[in-house]
Amino acid sequence: MLQELKDTVKKILEEKKADIVIGWKKGTLPGIATPLFMEYPEDVGELIFDHTCRNNLTSYLTKDKRKLSKDHAKVGVIVKGCDARSVVLYAVENQVKRENVFIIGVHCEGMYEKKKLRAAAEGKEIFSVKSSGNIVTIKGRDLEKSVPEKEVLSDSCIYCRYPDAREYDVFIGEPRKEVDVPEEFSSVNEFEKKTAEERWEYITEEYSKCIRCYACRNVCPSCYCNECFVDQNNPQWIGKTPETTDSIIFHLIRNIHIAGRCVDCGSCVTACPVEIDLRIMNKKVEKEIRERFGYTAGLDINEKPAMATFCEHEKQDFIMS
Amino acid sequence: MLKVKKDKINGLIGEFLKDYLVFAPVKDGSRSKFKKITDPAEISTGTVKSERSPKDVFFPQSEVLFEYDTNGVRISDNEEKPYLLWGVRNCDTKSIRMLDKVFGNAHQAPDKDMYKDPYWKKKYDTSVIFNFACTAPLSTCFCNWFGGGPFDETGSDVFVVETDGDLILKGVSEKGKALLEKLSVTIEAEKKDEELAETAKKKAEEMMSKPTDISNLFEKLSTVWNEPVWQKLAAKCVNCGACAFICPTCHCFDVSDEGKNGRGKRVRLWDSCMFPIFTMEASGHNPRGNSTQRVKQRVMHKFNYFMENYGSHLCTGCGRCIVVCPVNFDIREVIKGILDHKIKEKVQADV
Numbered sequence: 001m002l003q004e005l006k007d008t009v010k011k012i013l014e015e016k017k018a019d020i021v022i023g024w025k026k027g028t029l030p031g032i033a034t035p036l037f038m039e040y041p042e043d044v045g046e047l048i049f050d051h052t053c054r055n056n057l058t059s060y061l062t063k064d065k066r067k068l069s070k071d072h073a074k075v076g077v078i079v080k081g082c083d084a085r086s087v088v089l090y091a092v093e094n095q096v097k098r099e100n101v102f103i104i105g106v107h108c109e110g111m112y113e114k115k116k117l118r119a120a121a122e123g124k125e126i127f128s129v130k131s132s133g134n135i136v137t138i139k140g141r142d143l144e145k146s147v148p149e150k151e152v153l154s155d156s157c158i159y160c161r162y163p164d165a166r167e168y169d170v171f172i173g174e175p176r177k178e179v180d181v182p183e184e185f186s187s188v189n190e191f192e193k194k195t196a197e198e199r200w201e202y203i204t205e206e207y208s209k210c211i212r213c214y215a216c217r218n219v220c221p222s223c224y225c226n227e228c229f230v231d232q233n234n235p236q237w238i239g240k241t242p243e244t245t246d247s248i249i250f251h252l253i254r255n256i257h258i259a260g261r262c263v264d265c266g267s268c269v270t271a272c273p274v275e276i277d278l279r280i281m282n283k284k285v286e287k288e289i290r291e292r293f294g295y296t297a298g299l300d301i302n303e304k305p306a307m308a309t310f311c312e313h314e315k316q317d318f319i320m321s
Numbered sequence: 322m323l324k325v326k327k328d329k330i331n332g333l334i335g336e337f338l339k340d341y342l343v344f345a346p347v348k349d350g351s352r353s354k355f356k357k358i359t360d361p362a363e364i365s366t367g368t369v370k371s372e373r374s375p376k377d378v379f380f381p382q383s384e385v386l387f388e389y390d391t392n393g394v395r396i397s398d399n400e401e402k403p404y405l406l407w408g409v410r411n412c413d414t415k416s417i418r419m420l421d422k423v424f425g426n427a428h429q430a431p432d433k434d435m436y437k438d439p440y441w442k443k444k445y446d447t448s449v450i451f452n453f454a455c456t457a458p459l460s461t462c463f464c465n466w467f468g469g470g471p472f473d474e475t476g477s478d479v480f481v482v483e484t485d486g487d488l489i490l491k492g493v494s495e496k497g498k499a500l501l502e503k504l505s506v507t508i509e510a511e512k513k514d515e516e517l518a519e520t521a522k523k524k525a526e527e528m529m530s531k532p533t534d535i536s537n538l539f540e541k542l543s544t545v546w547n548e549p550v551w552q553k554l555a556a557k558c559v560n561c562g563a564c565a566f567i568c569p570t571c572h573c574f575d576v577s578d579e580g581k582n583g584r585g586k587r588v589r590l591w592d593s594c595m596f597p598i599f600t601m602e603a604s605g606h607n608p609r610g611n612s613t614q615r616v617k618q619r620v621m622h623k624f625n626y627f628m629e630n631y632g633s634h635l636c637t638g639c640g641r642c643i644v645v646c647p648v649n650f651d652i653r654e655v656i657k658g659i660l661d662h663k664i665k666e667k668v669q670a671d672v
Contacts, residue, residue, distance in 0.1 A: 027649035029461070034649035035557040055648060063559060064612040119351070125369070125459050141457065209350060211373075211382065214596075215561035219647050231598040240577055240590050241383035271647030273372075273563045275351050 005049055005106060005172050009076070010041045012170075018076030018102040020068070022060055024053040031117050031129040035060070049078065051131055054111045054154070055219070056265040058086040061096050062224035074100050080108035082156065082265035084165030085298025086221035089261060092298075092305055095224060098167075105165030107173045110149075110157030111266070112136070115275050120147050155279055156266030159184045167301060188284045203248070203281065209274040210247035212240065216268035216278055217254060222261040222297075229253065255281045260289040260306035263298045322510040327486035329506040334361040334407065336504065341405035341449070344378045346371040355406070364408065369457055374569035374641060375406060375413050379444050380420060382566075382591045386440065386576070390584035403447035412464050412639035414452045414476040416569035421445060422631045423572055440589075449500055452477035452493075456521050458528050461640030463653055465532040469637060471525035484517040533657060535624075538634070541659055542625040546617075550662040554655050555616035557648045562593035564642035564650070565619070570635045573599070594618045620655060 009021050024033035025046040033052040038044055057077050060068050068075055079087065087103055090096040117126060117138065126140040134149045150158060157163075161184060164175035191199060214230070217223045229237050230250055238253075239246035264286065268278045289295055292315050295306035325333050337343050338359065345364045347356040353365045354373030365371075387396045409417075424441035455462070455471035464470060474480040478497030482489045489510050492498030501507065545551075565571040575592040579585055592599055595616075600609045609615050627635035636652070643651050 028643065028651040028654060029649060032649050034651075037556050059559070065610075067611060115351070123367075127460065211566050213562040213566045213593075215559075215563040215645075215647050218559040218561035227597075231596065233598070236577075239579060240575070241588060243383070267647070271561070271563070273567055273645035 001107065001172060002047070002049060005078070005104070006044045006047050008104060008170055008172060009038060009047060009078070010044045012076055012102060012104070013038065013041045013044075017169075018074045019072040021076035021078065021102070021104070022057040023047045023078040024049065024055070024057070027052070030126050031112055032114065049106050051110065051112045051153075052129070053080070054114075054267070054270050056080075056083045056086055056221050056263075056267045058083050058090070059219060059221040059224075059267070061087070061090060061101065062221070063218070065226060066095070066224075069096055069100065074102055076102035076104060078104045078106055079165050079168070080106065080111075080265075081160065081162040081164045081166075082263045082298075083221075084167050085162065085263040086265065088167050088298040088301050089222065089263065090224075091301050092303070093261075098301060103165060103168040103170075105168035105171035105175060107175070108157075108160075108163045110153045110160070110163070112152045113154040113266070114270050116152045116154070120145065120152055154266045154269065155187065156264045156269070159186070160264070162299070166299065185283060185287045187280060188287050191280055191284065204244060206277045206280075207248045207251050208244040209276050210242060210251065211274055212242050212247060212250065213273060215271040215273060216276075219267040219271040220258070221263065221265065221267070222258045223254070251276075251278075251281070255285055258282065259285045260293070260295055261297050262286055322515060323490045323501055323504075323507040324510040324514055325488040325490065325507055327488075330488060331361040333504065333506050334358075334364075336506070337405050337407075340402060342402050343405045343407055344375065345407040349373075355409075368408070369455070369459055370410050370412075370462075370639065370641070372567070372641070372644075374416065374567065374639070375409055376416060376420060376569050376572070378404065378406060379417065379441055379448070380424070380572060384440060384589045386587045386589055388584075388586040389580070401444075403449070404444055406448065406450045408453050409450050410455055410639070411452055411469055411471070411473045411475070411477070412462070412637040413569050414450050415469065415473075415637045416639070417445075417450065418476045419570055419631070419633065419635060419637075420572055449478045449496060450476070451479045451481055454480070454482045454518075454522070454525070456483060456525050458525060459640060460530070461643045462529065462638060463532065463640060464638035465529050466535055466653075466656075467634055467636065467638050471529065472522040482518040482521060484514060484521060487514070489514050489518050533653070533660070535634075535656060535660070538624050538656060538660060539628045541662075542621060544664060545659060545662060548662060548664060550658060551613050551617050554620075554658050555613040558595075558612055558616050558650050559648055560595045560597070560612050560615060561647065562591075562595050563645045563647065564652075565593035565595060566591060567641045567645050569639055569641070570623075570637065575599075594622065620659070624656070 012018050012021060021038045023036045025036040026048055027034040031052050033048060035055055035057055036046055061075060084103060084105060087101055091098040117129060121138050121140050121143055124140045124143045126138055128139045130137045135146050136149050136152050137146045159181050161178055161181050163179060238249045262282045272278060289306050293306040343358050344355045345358050346353045346368045347363050348365045352372040353368050354371050355375040355378050387394050424438040425445055426435045426437045458471045474493050477493040480491045480493050490501060492501045573592045573594060575590050577588050577590055579588060601607045609618060623635040
């Protein structure tokens, strides 16, 4: 599959179907790939695709005031199912023109989660991560351990309904259709069973770890504002300290801001240097949007976003109560 | 050299707790950071290097400089015991000494009356650092690029080697030596202990990978300002502040006034050159408006400007930024990329 991917990207660059293609190459740490920007056919040599290609590369289309999209007439990007949904989101929200992106879909078997690898290694330093079948072998200092793949796969991948791109210009292999995942919202369902106090205690504790580095926001494909509300200082909307009261406002506003826009790519979870459970609230909001408006982000390029439409039949119980 | 038997270590820390505020690596969820302890049991043992650096002991992420209301200004002036830092690795010890050049006037330059930060000095000047040797450095450790090593004792007040759970102590600074003399739980280290320490040192040094020669880095950086290499190196950086906030030497800050209805406080907060607002001017112009410019600033500050101003690189090779970066922006690769970059001969531009 990798050879086919390399040949495809090479051809795209040779035929100038895209001026630049973003993919992944091996990173300097085990279990983590790093973004690769390919401009010339020979650049494909370093290209990889495996369980370590965690980053949602489509975020580069809108980062840095859309510099990449402005510098190049057409940008190619290699996408997993979640990443492809981000491109659809950009098109729906008029951030990037669909015809200016060359989407290369790859068959995704799920990505490993840094945090889970570390937990599996019992805190010891990891030197290599190899997978064979459904078994992952982690080698490290005074460590050699094999675990079932599910133990180290990201939650976003375990409960993923759309592992393969639905929107693409070329797909390597045969894309799967929607996968039935009855337990998609299992973590949210468990969370909802708690009392309001317990829920508040949980998210307060999680968000109190925040150091306000904004790694979650900056890797998030859906966070592309030219100026984030936390960066505005006239007026200043929120305090900049790492105190829980300030951090929680940042996170909750971000939650609301990506309501109906989060594609659950899991980038924020991996990016967080202090391992905050960022997924629970995002997933909760995703569930609300699905139940209230029947909308899932990034599936249909012609559908209006949930937060940009109003229908009379929508539930309005929040007004009545 | 002195020795503390393993069953006496908690007693030793207990003694310190009477006279000092003791800071040590403590588990915080799945990660560890330096925190004030009240009981030796809180210390996270087996931590190779705390995920959060100890810089916030002296330079907290947010620090109230003063509070005010209609009656005037108040500077909090709590009489505190001196600080004792326990379990600091040498990369972090050196980082703290570097920060003292910036905040504490430790860098004596001729004809320069350097700024002395009272908030820093109050905590720093009376502090004692127990620097623990690294017996098992990580693969991301690159202190040897900067002339350091797992058993480097430079900057320590007391240098500590753990051997089979016992501690071998060596007073390095005058302050450290004086403190060791006062202790009651120590015994003289035997030759055997010193041999154990020597063996551990050899083993640790063998675990370090070969250093890259960075003796030209400062000069090279002075020549590459307009080179295209920056775009290439910076392409993947997403401009978050994870590296800067986790870094033991990054020390840029912002000052924020938080107040309303006639009362409030002025707070000093960590800031990062990665953030767009860092250099935003009141006119709306931003001299470092794009990602490449900001990455260049971070690299230049660490390996060029700081050298020029304070005589060392602003990096000790702790490797934390490599571990936390969400896109694997590896500072070692960046340094190599700069050193390997060949500046093209200037050709006559086409008119």
